[in-house]
Amino acid sequence: MTAIYKDPARPVAERVADLLARMTAEEKFAQMHAFWLILSPDGQHRERTDLSDTFAGVSEQAALQERLKLGVGQITRPLGTHIVSPRDGVRAANRLQKTLVEETRLGIPAMFHEECLVGLLCKEATLFPSPLNYASSWDPSLVEAVAAAIGAEARAVGCHQGLAPVLDVSRDVRWGRTEETFGEDPWLVGVMATRYVQGLQGPDRSLLATLKHYVGHSFSEGARNHAPVHIGFRELNDTFLLPFEMAVKLANAGSVMPAYHDIDNQPAHSDAFLLTEVLRERWGFDGLIVADYGGVSLLHQHHGVSAGPAESAALAWNAGLDIELPKDDCARHLGEALEYGLISQEKVDQIVARILTEKFRLGLFEQPYVDENAIALQSDESRRLAREVATRSMTLLENNGILPLRNRPRIAVIGPTADDPLALLSGYSFPVHLIISDWLDQAPQVTTPLQALRETLGEAQVSYAKGCHIIEQRMAGAPVFPGESADKPQQQSPVSLDTSLIPQAVTLAKSSDVVVLCVGDLAGLFQSGTVGEGSDTDSLALPGVQQQLLEALVGSGTPVVVVMTGGRPYHLNGYEGRVAALLMAWAPGQEGGYAIADVLTGAAEPQGRLVVSAPKSAGAMPYYYNHKLKSGGTPLAFHFGARYPFGYGKSWTTFDYGELTLAAERVANDEASEIVAQLTVRNSGSVAGSEVVQLYVRDELASLARPVMELKAFGRVHLAPDEQAVLRFTIPVDMLSFTGQDGERVVEPGTFEIMVGASSGDIRQRVRVHLEGDIRHPASRWRMLSRCEVLA
The missing domain is CATH 3.40.50.1700 (Glycoside hydrolase family 3 C-terminal domain)
Structure with missing residues (x-):
């Protein structure tokens, strides 16, 4: 009789429960981590050992083949770890998958993940521009198309999870990872990230996007990598959590990766409030939380909040982590953590159930292998998209x-x-x-x-x-x-x-x-x-x-x-x-x-x-x-x-802005209300060109200090010489919300200045709108997106 978990006609929840009941504790632990291997088509795989081991403080490990008999949750970057042709890389990955599916007791396949922020990180894949280029196009639909092309290349080599996009909001360009961001406006980052996730995952979430680095990584002390972050929850929520909330609620993102730093002395990899209460309970996130590489080990190696790997494992998994990447540095000690009561069997089962759910949902048990004859990289379309986004981002x-x-x-x-x-x-x-x-x-x-x-x-x-x-x-x-130490070499x-x-x-x-x-x-x-x-x-x-x-x-x-x-x-x-x-x-x-x-x-x-x-x-x-x-x-x-300034860029031509008008100067403070503003833009130059018209808002009086201006809408208009068009902006009143005294999102009545211009430093028109009614807490699924229509 076929086991329930092997029957694709059965509901996923039943398959998960059946498989979970058959697993030993060690087999469960194996699903909670990855292996980072140099794969070989002949099955003689070996572990990758270099920089990452020094980074995470890894000790000697047991024989790889013995550990593989227990299965594994993920394989880290099978094609992106070393120089290997895509065909050979896929053949080697298939050989490993065959071992897991056909030569282990339960036959649980592994998920493979790769980096894919600027294209699939493997030999011969399309090398797309940076996220700063993506965002500089101010075209969310183009970003979605690029991500879809990256997703197609990733699927072609058997990737199940991509470690992108980066949702860090730039605050200090001295930070080296500024290049990975969509810029300094949290709402724009959220818009671009949402479309990237939608493009990468596709409508059925058949490839998991990974939102990183959760959260506040870009506001590190002195713009130094891994440095502490000094910020309160209200600013954290309004600026740094906002893009993650948008990508979770609007794009159904499949995975989240915590950051390396600590916020107010709490390391992100052991932050139960952010990983569980905010992400899962408040936002309804149902995907996988995966560690940044070595991040669990850093709880004892760098942060000093645990005595060793068993305690670090317990801290991270109790806080909400699902899978340790890139290896099993701390997961190897889960048995010890369980024995000493640092983590419960119930918690382990909850985590493994989430991992198995994704594997069943992705169809891995039915289709564990990749067709090595169907690999498609560097297509005409992917090269065209790479050129288009590069060209349209030139500033x-x-x-x-x-x-x-x-x-x-x-x-x-x-x-x-x-x-x-x-x-x-x-x-x-x-x-x-x-x-x-x-x-x-x-x-x-x-x-x-x-x-x-x-x-x-x-x-x-x-x-x-x-x-x-x-x-x-x-x-x-x-x-x-x-850190600094006299016994370490000066670089x-x-x-x-x-x-x-x-x-x-x-x-x-x-x-x-x-x-x-x-x-x-x-x-x-x-x-x-x-x-x-x-x-x-x-x-x-x-x-x-x-x-x-x-x-x-x-x-x-x-x-x-x-x-x-x-x-x-x-x-x-x-x-x-x-x-x-x-x-x-x-x-x-x-x-x-x-x-x-x-x-x-x-x-x-x-x-x-x-x-x-x-x-x-x-x-x-x-x-x-x-x-x-x-x-x-x-x-x-x-x-x-x-x-x-933000939003700045010259064109071959010039544009005149007409009067900004409101459909209504007084708007009710309720969830259905919208602010509608429009103006005419005319190409006043001698050649055709386009303009990105940007709408900003300033809250004139609030219960807490607010920014001098915030982007709330934008639209691009293409015009021939002396041609003009009307742009109509529609902004849900929910988008005027911020995090209030009680830590909850609030919309306060009052007067708001609506500003439209060619950049944050070139405001051409201003009007005021009055929001009337009572203080209101928007619903959990509050309205996060505005619209811009270009009218003839």
């Missing part, structure tokens, strides 16, 4: 009229990022991620700006000089340990200070009509680069001697167009006003060279708008547009503020 910050380039000028392409494929990629792109393991992938699918400009304008029109280096030799960076910066290439670049500039200077940073984890996870900074000056190169080239007398790539905005030390143009390209991915060339030559419009403010200096940090009134100090600190 023009300065232009004295030199752009777009006309009449085929003699161009000197200069700079350390002009012909470096890795300079266009993020830290979680496969070729860059390999650097921490001292592996090298040449990234042949990347087209650099130099290559694209030569292809566009012709070899004869484009000359090249590197000008300087950022890092002369890419290699693994700093060891991953926290030396890998950034080059060599100026010997500058004179040659100046000579080339003098013989050219225009210089395209490509500057920025290099993504690399743990100080193997100048931006990325663990690659934080204390300065917003261009890394190395790039500023000296810039000043020398401006001094040549030839117009200099600066193209900045990377994961954070850098200042030009006052040269912003002396360059001919400044284009922010972020990390535009494999098609980024084409995107840059298209905008420089006028084949495409610069449609991007900033989603992080470009601060005047590092001394302004932390800085974000939606700050409190007194954030700049009293008197206002001279270094406070942004040279280029």
Whole structure:
């Protein structure tokens, strides 16, 4: 007779209960962790041992084959861990799955997870732009399409869970992981993340998206990786929890990953209030909570809140964790924790039931293997999408009229990022991620700006000089340990200070009509680069001697167009006003060279708008547009503020804004009410173009201090010269809510200023709306999304 759990016609709950009843304690523990393996098609798998072991303080482990007999919850990055062809990687993963399904007592298949923030992290996958590029397009539907393409590639290689998107809200661009964020506005982050999750998971959640890093990771002390976060719950809820709440409630996100830091002395991996009460009980989250790599071990290794791995395991799983990643560092001690009463059998069963539920729901028991002949990566559509989002994220910050380039000028392409494929990629792109393991992938699918400009304008029109280096030799960076100690080696910066290439670049500039200077940073984890996870900074000056190169080239007398790539905005030390143009390209991915060339030559419009403010200096940090009134100090600190504010970006044309009007100046404070505002926008220039019209709100009087302004709606309009359109914005009154004195979301009656403009620093029209009625707590499923309609 077929066991109930093997019968796909039976309800999932029955299958889970039947299987759970058959499992030993050790088999249950095995479902609560992952293995990080170098897989082999012949079944001779081995454990990955390197940086992560030092990081998590791992001790010697038992024989792998014996442990595999018990099964396992997940396999960590089967294709993303090392350089392996997708076909060989899938064949090896199938061999491991065959062992689990056909050669263990119960035949429980494993879930495979991979990184997929900027494309599937494996060899030959499409290398998409960074999340800063995604958000800079201000096009949620495009972000959803990109995520769907990433999801298709992930499914093709057998991935069941993707460790993306990142919902951290940028607060200090010195933080290395700024490049992974959707920007500094919590609502915009929530909108983009929601659409990313919807695209990645698909309508049936057949691939689990993973919301990270839960929560507040980006507001770390001094913008340092893993550093403590100092924040109260009200601000945490309004700013940092909001995107997670949106992605859970609006997109049914399948997984959440806690962060490494502590908030008010409570480590995130053992925070029962956030992991269970808020996430599961208040929001109704029904997916899996997975540890950030080594995060459970850090409870005793770094935070010092437990005496060892058994206590750490109990703290994390009692708080709400489901699966330890990337290995079983603490899960191996669950038997000890159970024996000493640190965790109950009931709690273990609850956790394993959730894990099994997802495995049944995903159909893993019926279809555990992947068709290695059906792998599809780098499709025409994925490359098209990569190019489209890169192009539409190009953000023009300065232009004295030199752009777009006309009449085929003699161009000197200069700079350390002009012909470096890795300079266009993020830290979680496969070729860059390999650097921490001292592996090298040449990234042949990347087209650099130099290559694209030569292809566009012709070899004869484009000359090249590197000008300087950022890092002369890419290699693994700093060891991953926290704190200062006399017995630990002092790390030396890998950034080059060599100026010997500058004179040659100046000579080339003098013989050219225009210089395209490509500057920025290099993504690399743990100080193997100048931006990325663990690659934080204390300065917003261009890394190395790039500023000296810039000043020398401006001094040549030839117009200099600066193209900045990377994961954070850098200042030009006052040269912003002396360059001919400044284009922010972020990390535009494999098609980024084409995107840059298209905008420089006028084949495409610069449609991007900033989603992080470009601060005047590092001394302004932390800085974000939606700050409190007194954030700049009293008197206002001279270094406070942004040279280029949130929402900013130039076009090839100009736009006039008509009068902003309200459908009603008085609106009832109830869950059905909406604020409706509209205005006319006209293209007042001589060429066609598009504008991102942004609507902000300010609460004029509240029971608690509120930000000076908050984005609540936006819409893009495309107009021919002298063409105009009416934009109508509809904002649910629920979106005026904030976290009140009692820690609950509240909507207070009062007067609100409605502001519409081209950026947070360029407000064109203002009106006031009066919200009438009683103080109200919105429903759990409160209305989180506004609308913008473009009318003829």
